[in-house]
Amino acid sequence: MDKDAARKIIVDGLTKKLKTKSKFYLKDFYKMLPDEKNKDIKNLVNLMVREEILEYWSSGSTTMIGLKGKGKQAAAEDEN
Amino acid sequence: MAKHETPLLDQLESGPWPSFVSDLKQEAASRAKNEKGVEFQTPVDAVEDLLGVLELSYKHGRTHWKHGGIVGVFGYGGGVIGRYCDQPEMFPGVAHFHTMRISQPAGKYYTTEYLKQLCDLWEFRGSGITNMHGSTGDIIFIGTSTPQLEEIFYELTHTFNQDLGGSGSNLRTPSDCIGSSRCEYACYDTQAICHELTNEYQDELHRPAFPYKFKFKFDGCPNCCVASIARSDMSFIGTWKDDIRIDQEAVKAYVAGEIPSNAGAHAGRDWGPFDIQKEVVGLCPTGCMRYEGGKLEINTPECTRCMHCINVMPRALRIGNDRGLSILVGAKAPILDGAQMGSLLVPFIKVEEPYDEIKAVIESIWDWWMEEGKNRERLGELIKRQGFQALLTATGIKAVPQHVIEPRSNPYIFWKEDEVEGGWERDVTEYRKYHQR
Numbered sequence: 391m392d393k394d395a396a397r398k399i400i401v402d403g404l405t406k407k408l409k410t411k412s413k414f415y416l417k418d419f420y421k422m423l424p425d426e427k428n429k430d431i432k433n434l435v436n437l438m439v440r441e442e443i444l445e446y447w448s449s450g451s452t453t454m455i456g457l458k459g460k461g462k463q464a465a466a467e468d469e470n
Numbered sequence: 471m472a473k474h475e476t477p478l479l480d481q482l483e484s485g486p487w488p489s490f491v492s493d494l495k496q497e498a499a500s501r502a503k504n505e506k507g508v509e510f511q512t513p514v515d516a517v518e519d520l521l522g523v524l525e526l527s528y529k530h531g532r533t534h535w536k537h538g539g540i541v542g543v544f545g546y547g548g549g550v551i552g553r554y555c556d557q558p559e560m561f562p563g564v565a566h567f568h569t570m571r572i573s574q575p576a577g578k579y580y581t582t583e584y585l586k587q588l589c590d591l592w593e594f595r596g597s598g599i600t601n602m603h604g605s606t607g608d609i610i611f612i613g614t615s616t617p618q619l620e621e622i623f624y625e626l627t628h629t630f631n632q633d634l635g636g637s638g639s640n641l642r643t644p645s646d647c648i649g650s651s652r653c654e655y656a657c658y659d660t661q662a663i664c665h666e667l668t669n670e671y672q673d674e675l676h677r678p679a680f681p682y683k684f685k686f687k688f689d690g691c692p693n694c695c696v697a698s699i700a701r702s703d704m705s706f707i708g709t710w711k712d713d714i715r716i717d718q719e720a721v722k723a724y725v726a727g728e729i730p731s732n733a734g735a736h737a738g739r740d741w742g743p744f745d746i747q748k749e750v751v752g753l754c755p756t757g758c759m760r761y762e763g764g765k766l767e768i769n770t771p772e773c774t775r776c777m778h779c780i781n782v783m784p785r786a787l788r789i790g791n792d793r794g795l796s797i798l799v800g801a802k803a804p805i806l807d808g809a810q811m812g813s814l815l816v817p818f819i820k821v822e823e824p825y826d827e828i829k830a831v832i833e834s835i836w837d838w839w840m841e842e843g844k845n846r847e848r849l850g851e852l853i854k855r856q857g858f859q860a861l862l863t864a865t866g867i868k869a870v871p872q873h874v875i876e877p878r879s880n881p882y883i884f885w886k887e888d889e890v891e892g893g894w895e896r897d898v899t900e901y902r903k904y905h906q907r
Contacts, residue, residue, distance in 0.1 A: 415681075415845045416639065416678060416679070416680075416681070417681060417844075417845055428840050428841060429679075429837075429840070432677075432678075432679045432840075436547070436673075436677040436678070436679075439545070439547070439677075440544075440545050445540055446540070446542055446547045446638070446678065447538065447539065447540050448538055448539070448542065448547065448548065448550075448551060448552070448637060448638040449537050449538035449551075449638070450537065450538055450551035450552075450569070450637055450638065451637075451638065451682070451683060451805075452638060452639055452682060452683075452845075452846055453547050453548070453638030453639040453640065453678040455678070
């Protein structure tokens with residue numbers, strides 16, 4: 391699958407779930423593209439972060455990934 | 471006059487040990503005075519507020535920190551950990567108080583000048599509070615705000631040639647002992663391999679690839695000064711295959727009391743004369759030593775390289791010459807499934823640049839763990855869940871006796887169906903002809 395099609399599947403998949411969830415584990419992305427190699431998906435997800443389509447959220451021990459600008463944002467993270 | 475009353479913290483200063491509370495108060499006073507005229511980019515009273523929020527946490531018996539966040543530097547998925555205080559009005563100086571992990575140099579060697587420069591940067595752009603070093607080994611900068619992160623990162627990388635460390639679901643900053651730079655026990659060059667693998671796996675260090683954290687640690691010998699066997703998913707421990715080298719004249723000198731045992735480490739008290747039988751031979755865990763007629767003998771096949779005899783008599787006994795390392799896997803602290811020590815995977819491997827054989831083991835483990843590991847499941851937990859045999863299959867390593875922890879308690883070497891004639895299926899009717907229900 392070409393990268394643009396994979397990008398679209400990821401963005402659509404995350405957008406669809408936005409109502410209930412804004413941060414995802416890397417493994418959730420593997421499920422969106424079952425025919426692709428996990429390593430390729432990992433590289434694509436990290437590329438999409440550099441392209442500012444996605445962003446990381448980290449607890450310090452675990453990293454989650456979401457659509458950039460969606461869910462609670464850095465400026466509001468100190469709010470309850 | 472302190473900004474906040476801290477009677478509970480003050481009490482912590484009354485013990486015999488150096489107190490972090492005293493350190494924090496010293497830093498708070500230094501920032502208030504600001505003798506160097508620093509233009510602080512983090513509130514000047516951040517340390518006062520840190521003391522205040524800590525006092526409040528002791529009073530309430532609960533934390534007032536919120537965990538995690540979107541903070542980070544561009545393109546990096548690790549190295550910065552978001553921290554916010556849930557009492558920002560009471561403690562505005564620590565309302566946004568993120569942690570940065572700075573990758574420690576191999577063996578933690580640096581010049582005092584470099585440390586001063588790092589501290590000056592942190593005084594300017596952060597709270598001035600550091601943790602030297604965090605559990606993973608990184609230099610920890612505690613407390614700054616989001617706008618300062620990129621500034622600090624730019625300065626670190628461009629002026630100090632210094633990278634951030636790992637955090638989150640990344641490879642964590644690889645950590646090693648001082649190795650052959652200063653230690654005669656080192657069986658391989660820990661700093662060389664630590665440096666090489668840090669460079670090789672930059673992507674894994676900075677961009678999340680794994681179900682959870684992953685740690686490498688390199689110990690030059692089984693004394694395990696970095697405690698890799700207890701703390702790292704992959705532990706590389708120096709070892710040797712041939713005989714411990716014995717200098718019989720030096721052994722006699724120890725016995726005669728001419729050389730102090732343990733390099734004089736127990737000199738603070740009179741323990742009586744050195745007793746080689748009691749203190750060395752009798753404490754050998756495998757009973758592979760004997761001292762008779764003024765001669766020390768070691769039965770090498772029985773020796774487990776525990777290091778005890780070498781530690782007691784370092785001038786008489788030295789590590790062997792056929793050196794390499796053992797790889798152990800799966801150690802972890804007790805977050806999900808209880809603490810675990812590492813299990814031996816590769817009993818002996820030569821340590822030769824460019825370390826291709828070692829990299830092949832690492833990468834096969836990662837492939838398996840990335841495929842099979844659940845979210846937030848450490849390698850040790852996956853091994854426990856699927857069995858050590860699954861790890862052996864994934865890495866293509868043949869089961870060997872060293873994989874068995876002790877006779878008759880081995881939980882993980884099983885026959886596979888294709889190794890057994892007829893497989894697991896059987897004809898029940900045929901079976902019942904010979905066996906009643």
